[in-house]
Amino acid sequence: MNRVVVVGVGMTRFGKQPERSLKELAREATRAALEDAGIRELAIEAAFVSNAMAGAIWRQESVRGQVFLSGTELAGIPMFNVENACASGSTAFHLACLSVLSGMYDTVLVLGVEKMIHPDKDRTFRAFEGATDVESLWAFPGGGGRSRQSMFMDYYAEEARRHMELYGTPVEIFASIAAKNSRHGALNPYAQYQVPQTVESVMASRVVSDPLRLLMCSPLSDGAAAAIVAREKTARRWTSRPVFVAGSVVLSALTGPASGGTEKKRSNVERAAERVYAQAGLGPRDLDVLEVHDAAAPGELWAYEQLGLCSPGEGARLVESGDTALGGSVPVNPGGGLIARGHPVGATGLAQLAEIVWQLRGEAGARQVEGARTGLTQNAGGFLEGDSAAVSLHVLTR
């Protein structure tokens, strides 16, 4: 693809922030990205705004971006409200890249924001329900009547058990991934959890949905993250540290006849990986650092295999090798992943991209992957017929 450049990124700390509004979070991340780019609001020609839950939780069903950014100097520009469940942020980023490639816009903001902590927890759980086909909600694996809270974790648990049976993967592997990401998160000032865990402490936390323990699962979070992308010619004026978008892919779940049956079906991530590697002209062995969608720890294990970091069934061995920890040959989730950094749904995809940008610029501080030149983000959202409803992959290079 032609060259789109990330000229600035920024984010709030993720975490429980009941005293802060969606507007405050949105504006802090936007300001941080503008400052990082060294540009003023006036340079921004359009905004792509990602949010998945403000309707269900806060009743802000429509024109979310216009509301979050009302009264700022960005008010008045074209604003696009984009949704793809937990993959909303990377989907908005993809559309922002297309808008720059189109020639219509030169420099655009991508903003993701989510405020999941509400005094009435049921509202948050109801928002999760909306990320699958609500008509088939009671046909969800395991049947009806289960807690809405654990719906997605039940799905991860079921897939985790399948992996354990098929390949003899021990449950401690998932604890090991969670512990690794908590160690990484402890080095990230933006992370919700900055306390290193051990395999033992993860295993000792309560069972959410067997074999998943609480500390293997991403938390509910408030937060925002933003990026500014521009066409290369313009970007050169602003930054001496350009990060290029070498590949950008969004795909949806194969459902019905299109899926070719459950057995034969290739996962969204496998299909998307093939595309994004082709766009970028590289393969998994060329990656120096990754941010992947560990909404629960098994998600990271599948990502290893589906992105081609290792062969199917070899994920556990890769964990044991230490190669995916900081200091290893291909660190995964140096920012702490969704488990430790937190998972404010609409912001997550952009936090992943921000982390890779910092890594490629050599600005990641104590969690820096030395000499990182090429990074990949994997973001997934929703659930339909046994796969994520949406998936988005990006390859960034310097």
Next chain:
Amino acid sequence: MNRVVVVGVGMTRFGKQPERSLKELAREATRAALEDAGIRELAIEAAFVSNAMAGAIWRQESVRGQVFLSGTELAGIPMFNVENACASGSTAFHLACLSVLSGMYDTVLVLGVEKMIHPDKDRTFRAFEGATDVESLWAFPGGGGRSRQSMFMDYYAEEARRHMELYGTPVEIFASIAAKNSRHGALNPYAQYQVPQTVESVMASRVVSDPLRLLMCSPLSDGAAAAIVAREKTARRWTSRPVFVAGSVVLSALTGPASGGTEKKRSNVERAAERVYAQAGLGPRDLDVLEVHDAAAPGELWAYEQLGLCSPGEGARLVESGDTALGGSVPVNPGGGLIARGHPVGATGLAQLAEIVWQLRGEAGARQVEGARTGLTQNAGGFLEGDSAAVSLHVLTR
């Protein structure tokens, strides 16, 4: 702008369709657009899906496009869920055009669908609330406590009274617009209302919010509309009746300091018109036919003035001249407008575009504007600080 071509359009009839699901409506409109283009699902590389209310009304908060199109042959392709309140459909169309111009996608579907009729009417009214800043809901003109049902109609009524005071516009002008659109709707087999009204019958309908009568207001509706856009080179293979996108603009409300104060503020539509005319290289006098956002009849009057069909304050005279009725020099809302065709929020922008495409191809049957070569659509959504939160204009030519 470079040339994007509309190669197919389609829609369901609009109206109260309690027995039909969002999926059924979405699929009927999609199938119609594919058949109109004469292409198969396999040719579609991405889908932009517009919906504003399925979260609030039907709890389908996320991955709406993936759910509406699940099990079809479109499942699996990139899907983008786009929201901009009542301007969602045209916003999705704008992004679809950008995606084609970007070179990433060659041929894409734009689908708008809405199902507003629910046994619990309160759900629908709550969805309307979400189209303004919910935090400031009780600071809405007229103060708190008013019926949620009439919130937007109160806004239209207030602006209508202002126009009446400023320019001496008689209330019958609004009835005249509504009657005209009902006559047009009577010629449109897709319209929700196909019964011609008179100025007298409109004036005799109940007062919703003075001076607005019920028959001056768009109804609640179920329905879907779709378009397929492609890059010109590809489109030439499929169609001998290309309709070109000559201009495509989305803008947001000016709020806070950016607005320059209420008095000085130019409306969203005025700002967008300047842009879209510049893109298309033409002006209001070059238009043969328009579809404008008459969510209530005064909206059409403002559109005349803000789009430059006449000077400010001259809208009433334009109505009286008959020029904007079928047979006049510049017919407006030949499809019946939102008042008669119906207003399933997420689908409206695409129904407007479909009508203009039919008009430019000479396929509009009894409501055909003879020799129409250039058309404009105006679609608006939401409400922030005295203006629509989002507005989108398109100019199409053959």
